Amino acid sequence: MWPLFWMxxxxxGPYxxxxxxxxxGAVGYHLEWFIRGTPKPREVKxxxxxxxxxxxxxxxxxxxxxxLSLKEKLEFTPRAALNRNRPEKS
Structure with a gap:
């Protein structure tokens, strides 16, 4: 009898x-909110x-x-990493 019960x-079991x-879980969830009180709605940005x-x-x-003007901004931009090993054009 026990083997049939365990089988x-x-x-x-999962069903x-x-x-x-x-x-x-549902009863516990609602019981917790009942004990705590209703949550105050807050503005979430x-x-x-x-x-x-x-x-x-x-x-x-x-x-x-x-x-700053566009010319002033261009003076401070770093050179591209791929152009570092190439000789500069004169």
């Missing part, structure tokens, strides 16, 4: 255990919104009319 438990675990806010705060004190 049935091994065969049908019985999953619904039981699901019910226990995305990463892009936080970045835009930070950039706007950085630009508040700066004068937006004073920018």
């Amino acid at each position: 049935a438990a091994r065969t049908y 019985v255990t999953f619904p039981v675990a699901f019910v226990v 995305s990463i892009l919104e936080l970045r835009e806010d930070r950039k706007l705060e950085e630009q508040e004190g700066m004068d937006s009319t004073q920018v």
